[in-house]
Amino acid sequence: MNGARYYTEPMTDTFASPITEIDERRVTVVLSETCFYPEGGGQPADRGTLAGVSVTDVQKDDAGVIRHTLSHPLAETVSVGDRVSGVIDWPHRWDYMQQHTGQHVLSGALMAEADAATVSVHQGEELTTIEVDREEISPDRLSAVERRANEIIRDDRALRTFWVDSSELEGYRLRRPTSRTGRIRLVEIEEFDLVACGGVHLPRTGMLNLIHLVAVERIRGRLRLAFKIGDRALEDYAAKDEALQRAAFQVSAQPADVPDRLAALISEVQEAGRAHRHMAARIAELELERRLDGTPAHAAAGIVLEGEDQEVFSAIVEHASEEPERRLCVLNRTDSGLHWGIVIGAAYPFPQQELRDGILGPLGAKGGGKPPVWRGIIKDPDDDSADRFRDAFIRVADALHSRPPR
Ligand SMILES: [Zn+2]
The missing domain is CATH 3.10.310.40 (Diaminopimelate Epimerase; Chain A, domain 1)
Incomplete structure (x- = not known):
């Protein structure tokens, strides 16, 4: 797995590398080193361009060879040995690094504050969800989890990744045991969390900005927690704030008073409806x-x-x-x-x-x-x-x- 520069330089979005292999159809390319992250560990493959051609998929085989799939054949003028430039689709990469790194912080906070172990994780288009091995966590505890996660962000702690042999694992206190053997990559959030993970992470927790819990759902006897992480949390805040300001203007109230004002309006409307039906019945009698x-x-x-x-x-x-x-x-x-x-x-x-x-x-x-x-x-x-x-x-x-x- 030499040449996996996405591990050593997770913040690099443009790079150049010699080509070591081109397939017959000229749509699959192997490089001597790459910043393109291959799909794995719940994270999607990077997208972007290689020698100006769109990269639609990146996969790593069992031997550790990383293949870049292109949308169109590589130009005939490009041959093995040539140095080509790669450009990562940065908004895409940045978003999933935030989601994935945020999930490490949250899983650590869930364990520390609610004694809840992460069972599974899903990175959706809108939300990142974490399923934990608990049927219930009190609202107070959930607030403590969110608060702790945001403290870890504020501390701007470093994420350190390093390789160990599975025989050495006993010396490390992992949040989640791993059944992997051989060389294992560990990811540590300074003095907070340590797990085995092959993903790509932000170098510091400060880059997450903000984490907010938006939904709690009970499913199959477990809790599934939905989060807005990083830029998504800020966008969500802005969108909700705008919606609330509009609602406040519509009902002529301060934003914080909108729920009470709406409840009062709904009860007025219901009362008016009852009065209307009563009058309609009276008019109907007379009219008939x-x-x-x-x-x-x-x-x-x-x-x-x-x-x-x-x-x-x-x-x-x-x-x-x-x-x-x-x-x-x-x-x-x-x-x-x-x-x-x-x-x-x-x-x-x-x-x-x-x-x-x-x-x-x-x-x-x-x-x-x-x-x-x-x-x-x-x-x-x-x-x-x-x-x-x-x-x-x-x-x-x-x-x-x-x-x-x-
Ligand atoms: Zn990870």
């Missing part, structure tokens, strides 16, 4: 009485409303359905279409087929329901749709004979 004034009791009838509030329209239909001998259709012409409601009281058989064939089908009306009420809409009504609906309904309803009393 007024509209049916002079209509013989329980004769089939139709009402056409113009742009009535939908809550009032619904309340009229509901109110009418309380009367077992009612046969009524209610229509409401609005901007969204012609809303319709049909009530056939329980004293009559509900004429499903006749309603479908005689009214809904011919008028292109959508909807249905559960007797005694059907409701729906005609999306694109003609000028005479409401009148045709009402007339057809009265014909169908008049033809019904009441059921014998039960």
Whole structure:
């Protein structure tokens, strides 16, 4: 594994090295030394360019040979022995070094402050998650973990990496035992944490800036903790701050008062909704009485409303359905279409087929329901749709004979 400069110079983003091997298709290249980190240990491979061609993957084989995969064949003018320049996609590398180094700090802090061992780690696009061997950690302890991690950052401690033989491991107090044998790479955060790891790390903890715990989830009897680490934490803070400022402006409150202000607004809205429904029911009663004034009791009838509030329209239909001998259709012409409601009281058989064939089908009306009420809409009504609906309904309803009393 000679030539793994990503280990000795983790902060180098541009380098040059002679080529030692090019495959026949000229898309796989081996260098005498490289700053490209090959995928491994939960960290992705570096991306970037080699001799100006995009590097899409970097892998290390069992013999320790590192192969760079290119998006396009290398230029014919380039041969084995030529020195080529490599450029690492630095935002990509910087982000995952922060995530990975931050995870070392957090796993150390979890062990120190909550006696929780790291079981697995996932570096996602948005969050880095750490699963620990504990079913529960109190909010106080979790705060202590976060505080400790940020103290380690503030201390700007050095990360030291060194190789030992597995036979020498007894002399080291590793946070997590390793089953590896042979030459083993140890990573130490000065006077805080020591583990075996083959990853690529920031040289100092100060480069992490900030760590924040954003979510705690219980999964398979364990805790999974989600963190914003490094630049991601700062970006997250800025985005959340902006969202909160906008919300504060919208509800005319100081940022810290937004939750209480929202709770008060929600309860006002709920109260207004209740009052609205109550008034709509009262208007519906009066409107039904007024509209049916002079209509013989329980004769089939139709009402056409113009742009009535939908809550009032619904309340009229509901109110009418309380009367077992009612046969009524209610229509409401609005901007969204012609809303319709049909009530056939329980004293009559509900004429499903006749309603479908005689009214809904011919008028292109959508909807249905559960007797005694059907409701729906005609999306694109003609000028005479409401009148045709009402007339057809009265014909169908008049033809019904009441059921014998039960
Ligand atoms: Zn590591």
